[in-house]
Amino acid sequence: MSKAKHKTSPVSIPKSPTGIQGFDEITMGGLPTGRPTLVCGGAGCGKTLFGLEFLVRGATQFDEPGVFMSFEETNEELIMNVASLGFDLNDLIDNKKIALDHVHIERSEIEETGEYDLEALFIRLGYAIDSIGAKRVVLDTIESLFAGLPNQLILRAELRRLFRWLKVKGVTAIITGERGDETLTRQGLEEYVSDCVIMLDHRVTEQTSTRRLRVVKFRGSTHGTNEYPFLIDESGFSVLPVTSLGLEHIVSSERISSGIKALDEMLEGKGYYRGSTILVSGTAGIGKTSTAAHFAEAACKRGERVLYFCFEESPNQLMRNMLSIGIKLEPWVKKGLLRFQATRPTFYGLEMHLAVTHKYVNEFKPDIVILDPINTFDVADKEFEVRTLLMRIVDFLKVNQITALFTSLTSSACNTESSDVGISSLIDTWLLLRDIELNGERNRGMYVLKSRGMANSNQIREFVLTNRGVELRDVYIGASGVLTGSARIAQEAHENSEVLTRKHEIEFKKREIARKRREVEAKVATMLADFGSEEAEAVKIIADEQEMIARLEQDKKEMAKSRKAKVGDIVTNNI
Amino acid sequence: MMEEKNASIKSPPADFDQTISKWPKDKYVLRLYVTGTTSRSILALTNLKKICSQYLEGRYELEVIDLFQHPALAKDEQIIAAPTLIKKLPLPFRRIIGDMSNKEKVLMGLDLKELKNIKDSR
Numbered sequence: 001m002s003k004a005k006h007k008t009s010p011v012s013i014p015k016s017p018t019g020i021q022g023f024d025e026i027t028m029g030g031l032p033t034g035r036p037t038l039v040c041g042g043a044g045c046g047k048t049l050f051g052l053e054f055l056v057r058g059a060t061q062f063d064e065p066g067v068f069m070s071f072e073e074t075n076e077e078l079i080m081n082v083a084s085l086g087f088d089l090n091d092l093i094d095n096k097k098i099a100l101d102h103v104h105i106e107r108s109e110i111e112e113t114g115e116y117d118l119e120a121l122f123i124r125l126g127y128a129i130d131s132i133g134a135k136r137v138v139l140d141t142i143e144s145l146f147a148g149l150p151n152q153l154i155l156r157a158e159l160r161r162l163f164r165w166l167k168v169k170g171v172t173a174i175i176t177g178e179r180g181d182e183t184l185t186r187q188g189l190e191e192y193v194s195d196c197v198i199m200l201d202h203r204v205t206e207q208t209s210t211r212r213l214r215v216v217k218f219r220g221s222t223h224g225t226n227e228y229p230f231l232i233d234e235s236g237f238s239v240l241p242v243t244s245l246g247l248e249h250i251v252s253s254e255r256i257s258s259g260i261k262a263l264d265e266m267l268e269g270k271g272y273y274r275g276s277t278i279l280v281s282g283t284a285g286i287g288k289t290s291t292a293a294h295f296a297e298a299a300c301k302r303g304e305r306v307l308y309f310c311f312e313e314s315p316n317q318l319m320r321n322m323l324s325i326g327i328k329l330e331p332w333v334k335k336g337l338l339r340f341q342a343t344r345p346t347f348y349g350l351e352m353h354l355a356v357t358h359k360y361v362n363e364f365k366p367d368i369v370i371l372d373p374i375n376t377f378d379v380a381d382k383e384f385e386v387r388t389l390l391m392r393i394v395d396f397l398k399v400n401q402i403t404a405l406f407t408s409l410t411s412s413a414c415n416t417e418s419s420d421v422g423i424s425s426l427i428d429t430w431l432l433l434r435d436i437e438l439n440g441e442r443n444r445g446m447y448v449l450k451s452r453g454m455a456n457s458n459q460i461r462e463f464v465l466t467n468r469g470v471e472l473r474d475v476y477i478g479a480s481g482v483l484t485g486s487a488r489i490a491q492e493a494h495e496n497s498e499v500l501t502r503k504h505e506i507e508f509k510k511r512e513i514a515r516k517r518r519e520v521e522a523k524v525a526t527m528l529a530d531f532g533s534e535e536a537e538a539v540k541i542i543a544d545e546q547e548m549i550a551r552l553e554q555d556k557k558e559m560a561k562s563r564k565a566k567v568g569d570i571v572t573n574n575i
Numbered sequence: 576m577m578e579e580k581n582a583s584i585k586s587p588p589a590d591f592d593q594t595i596s597k598w599p600k601d602k603y604v605l606r607l608y609v610t611g612t613t614s615r616s617i618l619a620l621t622n623l624k625k626i627c628s629q630y631l632e633g634r635y636e637l638e639v640i641d642l643f644q645h646p647a648l649a650k651d652e653q654i655i656a657a658p659t660l661i662k663k664l665p666l667p668f669r670r671i672i673g674d675m676s677n678k679e680k681v682l683m684g685l686d687l688k689e690l691k692n693i694k695d696s697r
Contacts, residue, residue, distance in 0.1 A: 101650055103653065103655060104653050105653075105655065109667075109668060109669055109670050110669075110670045110671075110672060111669060111670070111671045111672070111680055111681070111683060111684030112672055112673050112677075112680065113671055113672065113673035113674070113675045113676065113677045113680040113681045113684065114619075114622075114673035114674040114675055114676035114677050114680075115615060115673055115674045115676070116615070116656045116657060116658060116659075116672045116673040116674065117610075117615070117656065117657055118655055118656055118657070119610040119642075119656075119657040120608065120610060120642055120649050120654040120655050120656055120657040120659060121649075121655040121656070123610060123642045123643065123646045123649050124646065124649035124650050124654070124655070126646070127646035127647060127649065127650070128650070145655070149656065149672075
């Protein structure tokens with residue numbers, strides 16, 4: 001960026017910074033140095049203030065004294081008017097930083113009697129410039145001369161000479177002009193001041209007013225061509241150059257927790273990307289704010305700064321409500337890490353909202369911004385405007401590496417996905433909260449509709465608000481769809497009982513087997529016992545028999561002995 | 576500063592209100608502001624002198640001031656055009672701008688001639 005600037009500086013014309021917030025970005029440096037600039041616009045659109053701020057900031061910030069020549073307001077009025085913006089003109093006048101000159105022309109006093117010129121005005125202005133060494137000049141509103149001096153021919157010739165004279169003097173000048181019917185200014189001043197023309201506008205649409213600024217032309221320089229909303233508040237002018245920002249912001253791969261553990265797990269177990277844009281959408285009362293509050297609390301615990309815009313609830317109401325689910329936000333507000341900014345969406349126009357957002361963000365410098373909810377802007381058929389507004393906010397926050405969380409209320413009647421389609425392309429992580437109606441109950445389900453740059457979970461989780469905050473539970477998916485709430489509990493009970501029965505059955509079987517085993521073993525024991533006794537008996541019989549045989553043998557031997565027979569023959573035959 | 580005092584006028588008294596009431600109605604206090612000795616400045620002065628000597632002989636006081644030499648006066652006297660003739664007295668206060676070549680208008684500015692008379696004279 002600085003390199004590019006450096007490169008173009010010898011080619012492009014020198015510029016004087018105005019010090020007006022945002023304006024120098026649009027014009028890429030400020031107003032053309034040493035040339036007159038025409039600032040035109042309708043009544044009450046801030047021309048005088050623009051000029052005055054240009055001078056005051058020039059005198060205080062850039063050490064360039066300035067002359068303010070007013071054709072309408074008196075010096076006292078001017079001093080009063082800018083005092084409300086915190087500028088002490090008297091002090092600057094005393095220090096010879098600013099000179100005021102009120103040119104008063106009373107038509108009834110004047111009689112034209114022939115040729116004349118405005119040399120006296122030149123002398124007057126020149127004297128004022130020289131007396132303080134002014135580098136900046138504002139002529140507010142020089143067209144008043146046309147009302148005071150009837151001879152237009154002379155006047156036009158003299159104005160042409162005046163602007164040339166200003167260029168020769170080398171002062172950076174602002175000439176203000178009232179807006180005409182078909183021309184930029186009533187008297188066609190744009191004919192004479194052609195280097196730079198800025199148009200201010202104050203439009204009212206649907207009862208809300210918005211101030212806008214546009215650089216109509218800037219000779220010899222590039223500039224933003226859009227209409228930029230601007231704001232006049234207690235710190236002066238601020239213009240929003242946000243649309244000029246492209247898609248060239250720095251991307252962080254740092255991850256930050258959503259504050260809900262189970263949700264982090266759904267997002268690869270790490271949470272959101274820093275600097276990403278998160279949308280939480282869902283129907284009424286589904287817990288969008290709770291999700292946001294969780295995120296805010298988690299950020300505060302990490303020591304980050306959170307700016308919370310609430311458009312529907314007052315901060316106190318929100319804190320009380322969050323307390324009921326165990327999220328304590330008040331300590332963080334007291335610590336200064338969390339700031340609430342509550343305004344009704346209808347309080348200002350869309351552009352004004354943007355301006356206000358811009359301003360507070362610049363002031364508070366948060367790490368996280370929450371807008372709750374965004375769709376309240378969508379009062380009438382302003383989808384396009386709302387979309388542009390959000391795009392600008394998103395761009396602005398992204399460039400500043402601020403993580404943004406938006407909540408969006410979708411009506412349950414229409415498809416939740418399509419209703420937010422207007423902004424979906426801007427969103428990095430989109431959490432969808434939807435209610436699941438089943439068995440006369442309404443339960444909450446959450447899923448990650450999309451999350452750029454991560455492998456997010458595809459599961460629908462049941463979203464339960466407990467007194468310890470948001471909890472996510474796995475949901476049962478059965479033949480009849482997703483089971484939540486009491487249906488889920490019933491299903492759980494049912495499954496539990498089934499398990500129990502099975503367990504009982506197993507126990508029973510085990511016992512039966514044991515019993516059978518014992519029976520079999522008992523049988524085996526008796527049989528063995530029977531067998532044993534039988535065996536013993538048999539052995540006994542055998543022994544008896546053998547004894548008998550032995551005795552018979554003995555008897556035979558005895559017999560043979562007594563008969564004197566051959567012993568050997570008898571034995572072998574019998575056995 | 577060029578000063579011309581053709582008439583013998585008493586120095587103005589301290590009390591202004593009284594002065595106005597006592598000041599003769601036909602006594603004139605005039606100041607001509609010019610920007611250097613341009614042809615237009617000279618023309619204006621010549622024209623003015625002619626008119627004064629014709630209509631106000633002996634009852635006017637004219638001061639000619641060069642704004643280049645007294646630039647601060649332009650702001651103090653609320654002058655933007657040159658040449659500008661300021662009629663301080665008699666009231667009403669008037670600024671007559673231009674080179675005074677339109678005699679009728681000068682006379683009108685000096686309240687020396689009514690609109691009706693101008694028409695009649697034509």
